[in-house]
Amino acid sequence: MDLGLAGEAALVTGGSRGIGAAVVVALARQGCDVAFTYHGRADAAEAVAVKVRALGRRAMAIKADVASFADAEKTVTTVVRDLGRLDILVCNAGITWDGVIWKMTEKQWDTVIETNLKGYFNYNRAVAGIFKDQRSGKIVNVSSINGLRGKFAQSNYSASKAGNIALTKALARELGKFNVNVNCVAPGMVMTEMAESIPPEFLNAAVKETVLGRIAAPEDVANVIAFLCSDASRHVTGEVVKVDGGQYI
Amino acid sequence: MARVGVIGIGHGQFGRRTDATVQELAFEAYREALRDAGITPDAIDASVIGSVPEYHKQRSLAGVVQEYLALNPKATWLTEVACASGSAAVRTAWMAIRSGLHDVVAVIGCQKMTELTTAEILALMGRVGEVQWESVFGTTFPGYYAMFARRHMHEFGTTREHLSLVAVKNHYYGARNDKALFRKEITVEKASASDPVASPFLVYDCCANADGAACLILASEERAKATSDRVVWLDGIGCASSSMSVLRRPDLTSLPSAVLASRQAYRMAGITAGDVKVAEVHDCFTIAEIMAYEDLGFCEKGQGGPFIAERQSYIGGATPVNVDGGLKAKGHPIGATGVSMAYEIVRQLRGECGERQVPGADVGLTHNVGGIGQYCFVNVYRRD
Amino acid sequence: MFQWFGKVSYCPHTKVSEFADHLKGGRIMASRCAECGFMSFPPRADCPKCLGGEFEFRELCGRGTVVTYTRIDAAPAGFEDVAPYTVGVVDLEETGRLLAWFGPSIPEDRIRIGMPIQVVPRLFEELEEIKVYYSLEQPGTVWGKEPETRPAGGAERGK
Numbered sequence: 001m002d003l004g005l006a007g008e009a010a011l012v013t014g015g016s017r018g019i020g021a022a023v024v025v026a027l028a029r030q031g032c033d034v035a036f037t038y039h040g041r042a043d044a045a046e047a048v049a050v051k052v053r054a055l056g057r058r059a060m061a062i063k064a065d066v067a068s069f070a071d072a073e074k075t076v077t078t079v080v081r082d083l084g085r086l087d088i089l090v091c092n093a094g095i096t097w098d099g100v101i102w103k104m105t106e107k108q109w110d111t112v113i114e115t116n117l118k119g120y121f122n123y124n125r126a127v128a129g130i131f132k133d134q135r136s137g138k139i140v141n142v143s144s145i146n147g148l149r150g151k152f153a154q155s156n157y158s159a160s161k162a163g164n165i166a167l168t169k170a171l172a173r174e175l176g177k178f179n180v181n182v183n184c185v186a187p188g189m190v191m192t193e194m195a196e197s198i199p200p201e202f203l204n205a206a207v208k209e210t211v212l213g214r215i216a217a218p219e220d221v222a223n224v225i226a227f228l229c230s231d232a233s234r235h236v237t238g239e240v241v242k243v244d245g246g247q248y249i
Numbered sequence: 250m251a252r253v254g255v256i257g258i259g260h261g262q263f264g265r266r267t268d269a270t271v272q273e274l275a276f277e278a279y280r281e282a283l284r285d286a287g288i289t290p291d292a293i294d295a296s297v298i299g300s301v302p303e304y305h306k307q308r309s310l311a312g313v314v315q316e317y318l319a320l321n322p323k324a325t326w327l328t329e330v331a332c333a334s335g336s337a338a339v340r341t342a343w344m345a346i347r348s349g350l351h352d353v354v355a356v357i358g359c360q361k362m363t364e365l366t367t368a369e370i371l372a373l374m375g376r377v378g379e380v381q382w383e384s385v386f387g388t389t390f391p392g393y394y395a396m397f398a399r400r401h402m403h404e405f406g407t408t409r410e411h412l413s414l415v416a417v418k419n420h421y422y423g424a425r426n427d428k429a430l431f432r433k434e435i436t437v438e439k440a441s442a443s444d445p446v447a448s449p450f451l452v453y454d455c456c457a458n459a460d461g462a463a464c465l466i467l468a469s470e471e472r473a474k475a476t477s478d479r480v481v482w483l484d485g486i487g488c489a490s491s492s493m494s495v496l497r498r499p500d501l502t503s504l505p506s507a508v509l510a511s512r513q514a515y516r517m518a519g520i521t522a523g524d525v526k527v528a529e530v531h532d533c534f535t536i537a538e539i540m541a542y543e544d545l546g547f548c549e550k551g552q553g554g555p556f557i558a559e560r561q562s563y564i565g566g567a568t569p570v571n572v573d574g575g576l577k578a579k580g581h582p583i584g585a586t587g588v589s590m591a592y593e594i595v596r597q598l599r600g601e602c603g604e605r606q607v608p609g610a611d612v613g614l615t616h617n618v619g620g621i622g623q624y625c626f627v628n629v630y631r632r633d
Numbered sequence: 634m635f636q637w638f639g640k641v642s643y644c645p646h647t648k649v650s651e652f653a654d655h656l657k658g659g660r661i662m663a664s665r666c667a668e669c670g671f672m673s674f675p676p677r678a679d680c681p682k683c684l685g686g687e688f689e690f691r692e693l694c695g696r697g698t699v700v701t702y703t704r705i706d707a708a709p710a711g712f713e714d715v716a717p718y719t720v721g722v723v724d725l726e727e728t729g730r731l732l733a734w735f736g737p738s739i740p741e742d743r744i745r746i747g748m749p750i751q752v753v754p755r756l757f758e759e760l761e762e763i764k765v766y767y768s769l770e771q772p773g774t775v776w777g778k779e780p781e782t783r784p785a786g787g788a789e790r791g792k
Contacts, residue, residue: 132758134777135658135659135777135778135779136777136779173761174761177657177756178756178758179658179779231782231784234782234784235784371713372709372710372711374709374710375641375643375709375710376643376709380643380644381643381644381647381675382675382732383732384641384643384709385640385641385642386640386720386732386733386766387640387641387705387708387709387711387712387716387718387720388705388720388732389707389708389709391707392703392705392720395703396701396702396720396722397701399701399703399746400700400701400746403746444706445704445717446706446707447703447704447705447706447707448703448704448706449703450703494675495732496675496722496729496730496731496732497730501722
């Protein structure tokens with residue numbers, strides 16, 4: 001399906017693996033030049049960049065700590081300079097560090113919040129002025145169904161993901177009149193490296209509560225994100241789209 | 250063709266009249282005019298009320314004025330063309346008499362402006378311009394004339410001092426008019442150092458809101474001659490309009506409506522600008538008087554600044570203008586102003602103005618502008 | 634949505650209400666009579682020349698020249714918080730005249746009659762509600778325009 005994105009430029013945070021990598025490739029397949037940040041895995045990042053280039057699009061892999069406000073500003077400036085424009089931001093970089101709250105350390109809480117919530121603020125803020133002034137732009141923030149329902153032993157992660165949703169809704173109100181759409185996707189269980197570390201009994205439990213009876217592939221989420229990055233969804237903003245196979249209805 | 254004459258005039262005190270309703274103000278002028286004419290109310294066939302309704306809490310003002318003047322069941326109606334509403338009342342009375350419909354008509358210009366709260370005045374201020382494309386940028390009444398002034402300065406070299414000199418003249422004569430709001434002379438220095446309003450205008454470039462009323466009794470030629478031996482005749486009347494929007498005015502240094510209205514009035518009266526011995530012009534802002542000198546033909550276009558600088562609009566100059574203090578010193582109760590101008594001209598032509606009397610005044614003119622020239626009424630009065 | 638136009642809207646209903654939609658999208662439009670071609674700014678629905686009632690919008694480049702201006706210190710209701718401000722009347726290069734505020738790119742002491750300016754579409758960015766206007770800026774000032782997107786199926790632009 002052609003979403004009319006040919007020639008646009010996108011920035012994806014956390015693009016070397018998992019959902020982020022699938023989004024990078026999906027957008028490149030739609031004709032976008034794509035820049036993405038990665039944190040540790042230069043080899044994985046390079047593999048994704050190769051895929052983008054194989055599709056005939058430009059790729060930029062940028063090592064960055066999304067929790068750094070200064071890094072975000074610098075990254076966005078570099079991307080606009082090198083790709084010549086910026087039309088799309090997908091905030092995806094996130095981590096988990098689970099534990100029941102009475103055993104959760106301050107560092108455990110702060111680290112997850114700084115990456116998952118402040119990291120989204122950093123990039124949303126860095127592109128907002130650009131999108132505002134150019135009177136166009138799409139922002140998609142990747143949240144989680146656990147930001148809607150809360151999850152056992154994930155008070156930090158659930159809070160950060162709920163924060164992503166509220167950030168999205170507030171920003172949609174601020175940027176709507178500038179023709180900028182801001183939306184959220186809330187995936188359920190997705191088969192990523194993050195999921196691979198989960199004990200099998202938890203995965204089975206997830207499948208059991210998912211009405212479609214399967215765990216999502218990263219591409220299932222990436223396709224919805226690509227749609228939200230396009231003018232096919234131009235009248236959708238401030239929305240949270242669950243991509244969870246009916247895991248949380 | 251039969252003439253229309255002024256047989257009686259009356260004028261109330263202008264100012265902040267916290268002692269009176271608008272109909273009470275109207276009565277002051279009406280009583281004085283009837284006594285001046287030496288007639289009783291039963292001689293009046295109809296009344297025309299000139300006033301701007303949005304300043305009054307009482308809707309449909311003519312009704313309450315007519316009742317308070319005890320003129321029911323005589324015909325009455327209201328005329329409204331912003332600051333020229335009083336002259337519109339004079340014009341429709343003239344038409345009613347010339348048509349043969351009425352013989353004696355009371356014209357009452359009245360306005361109560363100080364009942365409004367500051368918030369209400371600020372809200373009204375915001376709607377003086379064309380509201381669709383201009384008021385949305387916070388334009389104000391002084392702002393429009395200030396833009397005329399800026400353009401006039403640019404094209405003709407009119408100066409800040411020229412503006413102040415108009416205010417100085419009008420305060421000079423206002424100090425000698427017991428009906429005026431401001432009765433103090435000012436200096437150029439004082440006028441040029443007042444607070445900014447809309448550049449290049451300062452406080453002393455602007456007239457002040459006021460309460461007040463004025464009244465004329467107009468009569469057919471036959472009735473006028475039968476009633477009075479000092480009739481002042483309304484021999485020329487002119488009226489024209491210009492665009493509401495300043496954006497549709499190619500020339501911002503002139504009011505085209507004033508040029509047209511004056512030419513109509515001169516033609517009807519069979520005079521030229523040079524025949525006018527005394528004039529009342531609409532000096533809502535200092536530049537407005539300078540533009541009026543030019544629009545009315547008292548001086549060449551662009552020479553309004555030198556005209557005041559050479560004191561040509563003082564008594565003794567080429568054409569004395571606003572020797573009652575003008576809107577600037579008398580105050581500007583907007584519905585009353587046009588009738589107040591006529592009151593002054595009639596007194597000048599009758600020779601009743603004492604130290605402000607223009608010697609040999611036999612032809613006088615009123616120039617009453619609505620808004621920023623959307624409407625202009627020019628009337629020529631003559632003493633036989 | 635003409636109530637979008639202006640810091641204070643006095644005039645919500647007009648036949649040229651789409652002017653405000655275009656302005657929000659970054660475009661300043663004049664009207665052009667569909668019958669005789671008469672152009673007008675400010676736009677008007679009804680032609681004063683041929684009396685025609687059909688018109689179309691034509692985008693203006695927004696270049697113009699200052700005719701006159703004033704700095705307003707005594708502001709009316711709804712404008713107290715932005716006073717003092719300077720408004721100018723501008724002769725537009727293509728057709729008509731326009732009145733607007735001078736924007737931040739032209740400080741008051743540099744304003745002159747006859748100076749060239751660029752009219753730039755603006756939004757009150759820090760108000761939640763949509764309020765659009767235009768300001769007078771330095772020639773060469775650039776600004777963003779919404780792409781002229783239409784939903785799949787080619788329906789008319791939504792009102």
